Amino acid sequence: MFRTALRNVFAHKARLLMTVLAVLLGVAFVSGTLVFTNTISGAYQRSSAKGFDQVDVAVQPKYREARGDKVGEEAELTDALLEKSAQVPGAASAIGVVRGFTALAGKDGKLVGEGFGSQGGNYWGTADPRYPLTDGRAPKGEGEILIDSRTAERTGYGVGDTVRLSVDGPVLTPRISGVFRTDDGSVAAGGSLALFDTATARKLFGAGGKSGETGRSGKRGDTGTYDEIDVRAKDGVTQAALRAELVEALPKNLVETTTGQELADDQAELISAQMSGMRQGLLVFAGIALFVGTFIIANTFTMLVAQRTKELALLRAVGASRRQVTRSMLIEAFTVGLVAAVTGLLAGIGIGAGLRVLMGALDAPVPDGPLVVTPGTVAAALAVGVLITMLAAWLPARRAAKIPPVAAMSSLHAKATTRSLVLRNTLGALLSAAGAAVVVVATTMNRSDGQAPMVLGAVLLIVGVFVLTPLLSRPLIAAAAPVLRLFGVAGRLARQNSVRNPRRTAATASALMIGLTLITGLTVLAGSAQRSIDKMASASIKADYVVSMANGNSLSPDVARKLERVDGVTALSPLRDALSRIEGETEYLSGVNGATIGGLTDLKLDSGSFRVGGTDVVVDDATADAHGWRPGTSFTVAYEDGKKQRLTVAGVYEGNDLLSGIMLDTAALAPHQSDPADTRVLVKTSGGASDTVQDKLEKALGSNPAIAVQDKQDLSHQIAQMFTLMLNMLYGLLAMAVIVAVLGVVNTLAMSVFERSQEIGMLRAIGLERRGVKRMVRLESLVIALFGGVLGIGLGVFFGWAAGELIGTAMPTYELVLPWGRMAVFLLLAAAVGVLAALWPARRAASLNMLQAIKTE
Numbered sequence: 001m002f003r004t005a006l007r008n009v010f011a012h013k014a015r016l017l018m019t020v021l022a023v024l025l026g027v028a029f030v031s032g033t034l035v036f037t038n039t040i041s042g043a044y045q046r047s048s049a050k051g052f053d054q055v056d057v058a059v060q061p062k063y064r065e066a067r068g069d070k071v072g073e074e075a076e077l078t079d080a081l082l083e084k085s086a087q088v089p090g091a092a093s094a095i096g097v098v099r100g101f102t103a104l105a106g107k108d109g110k111l112v113g114e115g116f117g118s119q120g121g122n123y124w125g126t127a128d129p130r131y132p133l134t135d136g137r138a139p140k141g142e143g144e145i146l147i148d149s150r151t152a153e154r155t156g157y158g159v160g161d162t163v164r165l166s167v168d169g170p171v172l173t174p175r176i177s178g179v180f181r182t183d184d185g186s187v188a189a190g191g192s193l194a195l196f197d198t199a200t201a202r203k204l205f206g207a208g209g210k211s212g213e214t215g216r217s218g219k220r221g222d223t224g225t226y227d228e229i230d231v232r233a234k235d236g237v238t239q240a241a242l243r244a245e246l247v248e249a250l251p252k253n254l255v256e257t258t259t260g261q262e263l264a265d266d267q268a269e270l271i272s273a274q275m276s277g278m279r280q281g282l283l284v285f286a287g288i289a290l291f292v293g294t295f296i297i298a299n300t301f302t303m304l305v306a307q308r309t310k311e312l313a314l315l316r317a318v319g320a321s322r323r324q325v326t327r328s329m330l331i332e333a334f335t336v337g338l339v340a341a342v343t344g345l346l347a348g349i350g351i352g353a354g355l356r357v358l359m360g361a362l363d364a365p366v367p368d369g370p371l372v373v374t375p376g377t378v379a380a381a382l383a384v385g386v387l388i389t390m391l392a393a394w395l396p397a398r399r400a401a402k403i404p405p406v407a408a409m410s411s412l413h414a415k416a417t418t419r420s421l422v423l424r425n426t427l428g429a430l431l432s433a434a435g436a437a438v439v440v441v442a443t444t445m446n447r448s449d450g451q452a453p454m455v456l457g458a459v460l461l462i463v464g465v466f467v468l469t470p471l472l473s474r475p476l477i478a479a480a481a482p483v484l485r486l487f488g489v490a491g492r493l494a495r496q497n498s499v500r501n502p503r504r505t506a507a508t509a510s511a512l513m514i515g516l517t518l519i520t521g522l523t524v525l526a527g528s529a530q531r532s533i534d535k536m537a538s539a540s541i542k543a544d545y546v547v548s549m550a551n552g553n554s555l556s557p558d559v560a561r562k563l564e565r566v567d568g569v570t571a572l573s574p575l576r577d578a579l580s581r582i583e584g585e586t587e588y589l590s591g592v593n594g595a596t597i598g599g600l601t602d603l604k605l606d607s608g609s610f611r612v613g614g615t616d617v618v619v620d621d622a623t624a625d626a627h628g629w630r631p632g633t634s635f636t637v638a639y640e641d642g643k644k645q646r647l648t649v650a651g652v653y654e655g656n657d658l659l660s661g662i663m664l665d666t667a668a669l670a671p672h673q674s675d676p677a678d679t680r681v682l683v684k685t686s687g688g689a690s691d692t693v694q695d696k697l698e699k700a701l702g703s704n705p706a707i708a709v710q711d712k713q714d715l716s717h718q719i720a721q722m723f724t725l726m727l728n729m730l731y732g733l734l735a736m737a738v739i740v741a742v743l744g745v746v747n748t749l750a751m752s753v754f755e756r757s758q759e760i761g762m763l764r765a766i767g768l769e770r771r772g773v774k775r776m777v778r779l780e781s782l783v784i785a786l787f788g789g790v791l792g793i794g795l796g797v798f799f800g801w802a803a804g805e806l807i808g809t810a811m812p813t814y815e816l817v818l819p820w821g822r823m824a825v826f827l828l829l830a831a832a833v834g835v836l837a838a839l840w841p842a843r844r845a846a847s848l849n850m851l852q853a854i855k856t857e
Helices: 002-011 013-051 079-087 149-155 198-205 239-249 260-307 309-317 322-361 375-402 405-409 418-442 447-478 481-485 488-500 502-540 557-564 621-627 666-672 691-700 712-755 757-765 770-808 820-837 839-846 850-855
Strands: 057-061 091-097 099-101 103-105 118-123 133-136 144-148 164-166 175-180 192-197 228-233 255-259 545-549 569-582 585-592 605-608 616-620 634-638 644-653 662-665 680-685 707-711
Touching: 013 322, 013 375, 057 239, 057 260, 079 091, 079 228, 079 239, 091 118, 091 239, 099 198, 118 198, 144 149, 149 175, 149 192, 192 198, 228 239, 239 255, 255 260, 322 375, 418 447, 418 770, 447 488, 447 502, 447 770, 481 488, 488 502, 488 770, 502 712, 502 770, 502 820, 545 691, 557 569, 557 680, 557 691, 569 666, 585 666, 616 621, 621 644, 662 666, 691 707, 707 712, 712 770, 712 820, 712 839, 757 770, 757 850, 770 820, 770 839, 820 839
Parallel strands: 118 192, 144 175, 585 662, 616 644
Antiparallel strands: 057 228, 057 255, 091 228, 099 118, 103 164, 133 175, 144 192, 545 680, 545 707, 569 585, 569 634, 569 680, 605 644, 616 662, 634 644
16 A cells, blocks of 8 residues: 555656645745744844853842832942952953944934944943954044944945934034944844943933933933943853852942853843744744645645545455555655655745845844754654645545445545535534624723634634635625626636536635735734824824934933924923822823923813813823822822922823823923933924925934934824834735645646546537637636635625724724725735636646547546
8 A cells, every 4th residue: 555655646746746835835934934033043142142252240230129209210330330340359351331322324314223223332442352443443532433344334434434423412423433343233133333432432321421402311320330340250260250259349239240141141032032923923824824735735635536536446446444545645645745845844944044135135134144954943844744734635535435435436426415515514604603703702802801812713714714615605606607608608617617516616715715814804904003093193193293312212301492492383392201109109200391282282081171280280091090080189299309299180181102191291390300301392383294394393403313303194104114014024924825825726727627638628529619728717717716815805804803993992093994905906816816827727728639538537
């Protein structure tokens, strides 16, 4: 039986080619995902480990927890602590580290790197071991900086060039004194790193050195503080021994110590966790591709069994048992799966390498390093390929073994029994009804509680519809009959062929249905989310512009003062966050201009009045519910300086992602702040938003690359970028499932043509031209593809609506948007899939020799 199985595999190479391709693509996606994520994770881990080569023990400030009404704060690392660290017996040297956001403008004036990836720091001495120079010399004073070699290459800057930058302060124009090399992970990922001499860095990044003109670092202390002290051990001194000495020498209430190895391990664990999320997301879509491929494999083996019934009957007649027949089919599946798995693994390695190159081309480079192919990746690829194929082939194999030899020789087994169809339709109806009911119930829950039921209901509904597709295929395909009649005999034959074997049609259409269900659902969800974001920006903000730091840091109050003096600005209000203690809990306060905030926002009031001034405040609904507040309620707030004040709730409003919290007048808040800073500034102008006004505001702030001046459309676009990026990525991933579905249609049609060789020969003999045969096969493919497309789009709209209802519980402005244009494109895509998939089978059918075809058994 083993030899028989192998002979069958090699005897039907063409039949099994599409099956191999379907498994191959799924395995390639799985192995490519694992190779890609392992390679990136390994590269970042090696890069971060190199970054800690110069650190044996890191001394970091300890956060002092809040006590009573006192707001928590961070301790300071001073020169005295640096000196103590350097003087412990096991220390060879100690370096004071200063770091912070540094917005470097490229030659085009735009920010280099993205937000938090734009960093700055200090260069320690004339030969900092952390940053070896590749060109030039160390910086001296505020007029000189170093830039990393990747940024120099990306921007075209070199030694001697003057650059524009901002360190949470005014625009500076230093000269590049040198270029250095670094293994910093954020730089490798497309960020930038600029270095000043230590004195300048402490002045610029420390709160005491803030110029108070355009930005704020948010750092503590004066210019004599550091973010971290990195200590190197003497030869022969272990990191643990050096750490013990530092713990003994330094005040325990001010600092905490961590070995370089622990830092590297923590960083590696963090990177691995981040990669885990990406890996899981990619593997979900690999699973979808394999899920679609499973239908194709099962369909293929079912048709192979149908075409070899007499051969199997003969085996049974000469003594083969049912178990032997089943085992023979499973050996075939194992052979096919093994070939596909090995080929898919090799293709996956290529995909992993290609994705890494693609990230570099998309300005998202990763650190250098070898391609990582772990034993786990190899085992997963082989296991997935073989197990999926054998699982898909098991049911057809079992059916083949049950065929009585006499019945098989006379082909009496070919049609499904009425009982089996009733059982299938009943099961499909129950699964579909249960799935739809669970999904609908999930829409009434909150977002966190409803996610699991939503997924469960979606799976049940998809499986139920798949089981029901043979029943659904007849009425839906019959609906296309009037159109098919326009194509004459070929059209009528195509319709009859489409419904002749409902199970085969269903299995073929289901592969395409799943892909289009996901694509349509995601499109509906993304379009609706975009509309809700637009409504949020336009409904809650009346201001023409929102001014903020590019990296989310705080702005100096001077920004509001500068903007207030710009011609055409009619009203503005800063949004100023401040920590406080209320009822023993830490709460954020949002300071606003009480006189203008009402005209700059349009927040919906739940109760009370929107009155901010003196001791009157307004509170978002979530905070009010958490404390049990309502209009007229008074509460005591302890500010960051420890002083207390009694405030009264004037109104409760609906908060959102843009505006929330306890709003009070800055006049009441400012006296209690030692270092006030604004998160954003809302600006209203007489002429409304325009390019001219935006340019005027940017120039008033010194064309600072660190500051973003955005109108409501810019703000909406920024928030929606995440959705757009995710949607485009998911489209690319789901394209794999669509490709697998195309192969399924090709496979089904090719085997259908083989199965109907005698019939096609008869049609040719009685006068149907080659062109008519081609048209018949193409129309059949088109009808099946459109059937799958209609089901997929219908399910996608339902799931998009349901997921939107779940999101709407946390996003009040959510509104369902049906992208009719895109859905029409998806339907055309399904039609294109049908036409393309039929090219080879149609040509093969038309090229059959009619006499040989008539003699085919």
